[in-house]
Amino acid sequence: MVETVRKSLRDSAAARWTALLIVSFTMMCGYFLTDVLSPIVGLLESQLNWTRADYGVYTSSYGWFNVFLVMLILGGIILDKLGIRITGLGATALMVIGTAIKYWAVSTHVLDGETIMGLNAQLFWACIGFAVFAVGVEVAGITVSKIIVKWFKGKEMATAMGMQVALARVGTAFALGFSVPIARALGVIDVSRPVLVALIGLCIGLIAFIVYMVMDKKLDASEANDVQAEISHEDEFKISDIGKILTNKGWWYIAILCVLFYSAVFPFLKYATDLMVNKFGVDQNIAGLIPMLLPFGNILLTPLFGGIYDRKGKGASIMIIGSLLLIVVHALFSVQMLNNWIIAMILVIILGVAFSLVPSAMWPSVPKIVPEKRLGTAYSLIFWVQNWGLMGVPLLIGWVLEKYCITGQTMRDGMMVNTYDYTLPMLIFTGFGLLALVFAFLLKAEDKKKGYGLESPNIEG
Numbered sequence: 471m472v473e474t475v476r477k478s479l480r481d482s483a484a485a486r487w488t489a490l491l492i493v494s495f496t497m498m499c500g501y502f503l504t505d506v507l508s509p510i511v512g513l514l515e516s517q518l519n520w521t522r523a524d525y526g527v528y529t530s531s532y533g534w535f536n537v538f539l540v541m542l543i544l545g546g547i548i549l550d551k552l553g554i555r556i557t558g559l560g561a562t563a564l565m566v567i568g569t570a571i572k573y574w575a576v577s578t579h580v581l582d583g584e585t586i587m588g589l590n591a592q593l594f595w596a597c598i599g600f601a602v603f604a605v606g607v608e609v610a611g612i613t614v615s616k617i618i619v620k621w622f623k624g625k626e627m628a629t630a631m632g633m634q635v636a637l638a639r640v641g642t643a644f645a646l647g648f649s650v651p652i653a654r655a656l657g658v659i660d661v662s663r664p665v666l667v668a669l670i671g672l673c674i675g676l677i678a679f680i681v682y683m684v685m686d687k688k689l690d691a692s693e694a695n696d697v698q699a700e701i702s703h704e705d706e707f708k709i710s711d712i713g714k715i716l717t718n719k720g721w722w723y724i725a726i727l728c729v730l731f732y733s734a735v736f737p738f739l740k741y742a743t744d745l746m747v748n749k750f751g752v753d754q755n756i757a758g759l760i761p762m763l764l765p766f767g768n769i770l771l772t773p774l775f776g777g778i779y780d781r782k783g784k785g786a787s788i789m790i791i792g793s794l795l796l797i798v799v800h801a802l803f804s805v806q807m808l809n810n811w812i813i814a815m816i817l818v819i820i821l822g823v824a825f826s827l828v829p830s831a832m833w834p835s836v837p838k839i840v841p842e843k844r845l846g847t848a849y850s851l852i853f854w855v856q857n858w859g860l861m862g863v864p865l866l867i868g869w870v871l872e873k874y875c876i877t878g879q880t881m882r883d884g885m886m887v888n889t890y891d892y893t894l895p896m897l898i899f900t901g902f903g904l905l906a907l908v909f910a911f912l913l914k915a916e917d918k919k920k921g922y923g924l925e926s927p928n929i930e931g
């Protein structure tokens with residue numbers, strides 16, 4: 471009898487890279503919306519009367535439902551229990567719904583003069599929309615991580631995760647670079663216009679995810695026998711598995727490193743354009759172009775470093791180097807006399823290297839510490855811890871700026887606006903970097919003790 475060796479769809483390089491591109495596109499649209507208002511902080515002040523503290527509240531609303539209603543953790547459990555297709559579809563739909571609410575909030579005049587829970591009503595509804603969107607984008611993020619593990623385990627996993635992060639950064643870069651021109655297009659300043667562009671992108675992202683669902687079904691069909699075999703060997707995910715994750719020291723070190731490191735990058739990006747205007751004297755119409763270098767650097771470097779991790783290993787060491795660079799950059803940003811825009815550009819580029827090193831090693835390291843059936847929950851718990859930082863730090867920085875850093879007033883776009891000294895916020899970011907470095911070292915020591923293989927290559931054979 472002739473025996474045929476049945477191949478899984480994931481053995482086809484074309485199929486797995488196509489799947490990656492499709493889901494990465496959906497995430498790219500999500501990242502565009504995440505940062506779409508960051509470069510127009512000044513316009514939000516002059517057009518919608520949002521102060522820096524209001525902007526801090528808006529930015530922190532990203533974590534409201536994820537953190538306080540534990541939606542992110544629920545999303546991870548749903549992912550492990552119900553699977554990739556249903557969770558991803560729900561998450562992508564939430565991104566669209568949240569963005570639609572936010573667009574309505576920043577474009578309508580029916581809320582003018584009203585307040586809700588002490589907040590201006592327009593700001594309140596923009597926050598609700600952003601909070602709903604954030605549940606979607608975070609759950610979509612963990613779903614996509616699990617999708618990559620599903621297609622790329624034992625293959626180019628870190629390169630694939632790096633590529634996905636790279637495309638996500640294209641979304642961030644577009645937001646930083648093009649929000650202002652979009653808001654100013656057609657001769658009339660309209661801060662809702664970039665949000666509308668993001669909404670249209672997310673609708674296309676939703677369609678892209680539905681296309682991916684077809685591929686996912688085909689992959690499952692091609693592995694039907696293997697899946698049966700796996701199910702007989704491995705139990706399904708149980709709620710008690712959460713305890714197993716939470717008692718894993720290696721997981722905690724990654725989660726804490728993640729919250730500290732990302733708290734010094736994403737919240738920094740939210741204020742980076744304003745930093746360029748206030749500290750480096752860059753014109754606000756082009757100030758977003760300097761922070762934009764950071765995600766653009768990531769686009770090339772994250773897959774490159776991922777490739778190094780795949781072939782050579784050294785995951786824990788890569789995270790240590792990334793944390794070190796983060797400290798250097800923020801410490802130099804806090805030096806008052808370094809106020810030339812060329813220095814700002816160089817520092818942002820180095821920050822881009824740091825922000826490529828750590829994610830390229832961090833995300834592919836999680837499957838080495840946690841088994842695949844618990845991965846959705848493990849990623850969601852890490853993101854949950856991280857969301858405390860993404861929520862709290864912008865709020866802290868906005869409050870610090872309003873309370874301690876106002877240096878005077880100036881005329882921009884025909885409006886009197888405050889000017890700010892960014893030394894204190896940059897010292898706070900440096901502190902996060904220092905703590906991140908401590909946890910990167912602890913992670914490396916734990917890896918040595920437990921033999922997770924963080925320093926070993928990902929590609930088998």
Ligand SMILES: N[C@@H](Cc1c[nH]cn1)C(=O)NCC(=O)O
Nearest residue numbers: 501504607608611635638829853
């Ligand atoms: N939890 C996300 C955070 C995020 C920011 N914008 C959209 N999501 C995350 O950490 N993703 C990994 C990354 O490196 O972007």
